[in-house]
Amino acid sequence: MASYPRDFRFGGFVVSLIWLIFWILIIVALVGLPLIFIILFYVPLPEVDGEVLTPYLFLTSILYPQSAIPVIETLLDTTFFKVAVFPGFTYAALIAAATIFIERKFLAKMQLRVGPLYAGKIEGILQLLADGLKLISKEIIIPSGSDKLIFWSAPIAFVATAAAVVALIPAAPGWVVADIDVGLLAVFAILGFFPLIALLFSWASNSKYPFIGGLRALHQLIAFEIPFILSALSVVILSGTLNLTEVVESQIQSYWFIFFLPISAFVFYISSLAELERIPFDLPEAEAEIVAGWLTETSGMIYGLLQLGSYIKTYALAALFVILFLGGWAGPQIFPAEIIPESAEAIIPVSELYEQTDANAAFWFTLKTFGVIMLMLLPRGISPRIRIDILLHTGWYKLIVLAFINMFVALALIYGGVLGPGGLLVR
C-alpha cells in the first residue's frame, strides 16, 4: 500500500484533493441537505420530556451533559436503535465477526497450529479487517451467460433473510425488533427461503459445479427443516405459546427446557448444523468433489456477503437454541442495582441510562449464545464430510423419530400436570 506511480507530481495530487472537496460540498449542499429535510418531514420524531426532538433541539441539547442524557434515553427506546444496534444488525454483525475470529483460532488450536497471528499486535486480532478489505478490493467476476439479475441480488437476499431471522430474536425482555405473537412460526417461514436462494444462485451461475452444489443444498436444507420444526414443536407444547419472549418467560418460571427435552435439543442442534451447511454437513460446498459447490463463481464482495450472511445465520440459530432450550436470558443477577451509588442529586445523571435487568439479561444471553456457537464450531475439527445418501437417511428417518419421541415426552409432562399452567414444577 506504500507504492505510488512513477510520475507522481505533488501539484497534481493537491489539485485532485481540491476537486474532491469541491465535489463533496456540491453533493452535500445540493443533494444531501434536501434529502435530509424530506426525510425529517415524513419521519415522526421522538419526544423528549414533552417536546418534539427537532434537529435544533438535538443540537442545542447535546452541548450540556445534563440535557443530553434525556435525549440519549429517548433515542435508546426508539425502534431504530433496536434495529441498528441492539439486538439488531450491529450486535449480530459483531457477534458474527467475533465468531469468525474465534473459529479460526479455536480450530487452529485443535489442529496443533496457531491460526492468524500477524495482523494486529495481539494474536492477529485485525485479521478480519484485513480479510474484509481484501474482499472489497477484489474484482467481481461475473461468468458470461449467467443471469445477471439473480447473480447480483441473491447474495443480498441471503444477507437480508438472515437479518430478518435476527429481527425476531429477543435478546433481553422488551428488546426485540419485531415482537410477533407467532414469532417461532415466522422464524421457520423465513428459514424456508434459504434453499430457494441457494438454488436460484446456483442456477444463475451457469456452470456445472454450482449446479451440483445447488441441488445438494436444496436436498439438504429441505430435508432437515422437518426435524428442525418438530424439535421446536416440543418446546411450544411445554410453553404453550409461539411468542419467543413468552417462551423465555415460561422457562424462567419453571426450569430450563433442556432438562425436560434433551433429545429435542440434540435434534435441534444437528438440524441447525445442517441448515448452516457446517462441517460435517458442508456438502453444498464440498471442496474435493465440486470445487466450491454453489459458491464456485463468487468472488470479491459477493463472496464476502455470502460469508457474512452465513455467520449471521449462525448467530441467529444459536440464539434460537438458547431461547428455546437454555432459558434465554435467565441467569443469576450479577450486576449491581446502581452503578454509581447515591446518585440522586448528581449533576450528570449518567446512571439513569443504566438498567440492571437489561444489562443482566444481555450479559447472560450473550454468554450462552457464545457457548452454543462454540459447540457448533466443534465438529469442524473432528469429523469428515458426510455423504448425501447417509445425510438424507439420517435426516428423514432417525432425526424425525427422535423428535417424535421427545414430543410424546413433552405431551406426557403437560397432561401429567408437571408443567403447564398450575403445574408441579412451575414456580
Add this chain to the structure above:
Amino acid sequence: MTSIEEKFEESKRLGLQIVKESEEDRLMTLSVGPQHPGSGHFRFVIKVDGDYIVYCDPDPGYVHRGEEKMCEYRNVIQNIPHLERPVIHDSANITYSYSLAVEELVGIEVPRRGQFIRAIASELNRQVYTLYWLAIYGIFLGHSTMFMWPTGDREVIIDLLEALTGARVTHAFNIPGGVRNDMPEGFRDRCLSQIRYLQKRFKEYEDIFYNNPLFRQRTEGVAVLSKEDAIKLGVTGSVVRASSVPFDVRKAEPYDIYNEIDFKVQYMKTGDCFARSYVPLLDMQESCYIIEQLLDKMPASGEVRAKLQPNPKGPPGESYRRVESGRGALGYYIVSDGTPKPYRVKISVGSFRNMLALPYLLFGKRLADMPAVYWSLNYWPVEADR
C-alpha cells in the same frame, strides 16, 4: 436407478464406455481437471448420470517433464537430483532403485554401513510420504484436522532427515555406490526417540481418524477390489496388499540388507477403501520396527560410499532392479552402451499401474465417493507423469 444396475451387471469389462448413444444427453460430463481442489495435478473426465458415475477416462500428462529422456544427457551421478523430483516426498526410494540398477550395470560394491544408512533413509522417506498421503486423504474427505496432524508430525521426520542428509525434502542422498555422507553424532538416539513419539501418534490416529464413524461410513464397503481383479489389473503397493495379496518387494526380492531384517508384510482382506487407507498406517508402524532393527544391527563404523571413478561407466548391457516405495514396486530398467551416459532409462512406477484401477473402480459409484476412491489408490500424479 435400475438401468445403472443393469448396466453394471451386464458389463464386467474394465472401465469400457457402455452407455448407449441414445442416452448420451442424459449424462453430464465433468472435467475433474488439474485446476481442481480434488485431484492434484491430474485430470480425469467423468460422465455422471444424476449422482452416479458411468464413465471415467484418466488423462495424465499434465506434469510430464521428460525424466527418462533427460537421463540420457547426464551421466549416472548427475541424474540423481532430477530423478528425485517426480516424487519429492519419497526421494530416497526413487533414487534407491536407480542406484541399485546402476550398481548392477557398472559393477559397484556398496559398503555395508552404507547399505544400512540407505535403508534407514528409505524407511524414513516412506513414512514422510505416507503421512503426506494421509493428510491429503483427509482433505479429500473434508476433514481438515486429518490434514493438519499428519503434516505436523511429518516435520518430526523431516527434521531427522535434515540432520542426516542436509536437506529437508529433495536431499539427493542415495547415489550409486552408497550414500553421500555418514550419520551425524547422536543421530541414533534422536531417531529412536522420534520413532517412539511417532508410534504413540499412530495410536492416536487410529482412535481419532480411523475409528471415526463418519470416516468409516464413507470408506467401508466402498469400491471393493477383489483379489483376482487386483492381480489382473496389476496394481501394486498398499492397494494390492489391501486386497489380501501379501506382496512386498522387500520380502519377495530382497535387496541390500533387507534379507537380514525381520518384519511382517501387513495386508488386509476386505479390499475396500477403508482397507486401502488402513494398510499404509500398518506399513508405517512396521517401518518403525524396521528402523529400530536397522539402528541396532548397523556396523559401528565403516565406509558409507564406494570410491568411484569420475565418470563411472560399465560394459554395455542392461539391468533391471526394483524397490518397494510408498506407492508400490518402483523399478528401473537401464540400458548402457559402454559410455558414461545411459542409453535408455525406463522408470516403472506404481502410481501409473494403480491408475488402471481407477475407471474400473469408479464405475457405478456416487460422485461423493470419487475423491475417496481416487486417492485411496495411492496415486501420485507427478510420479505417474514422470
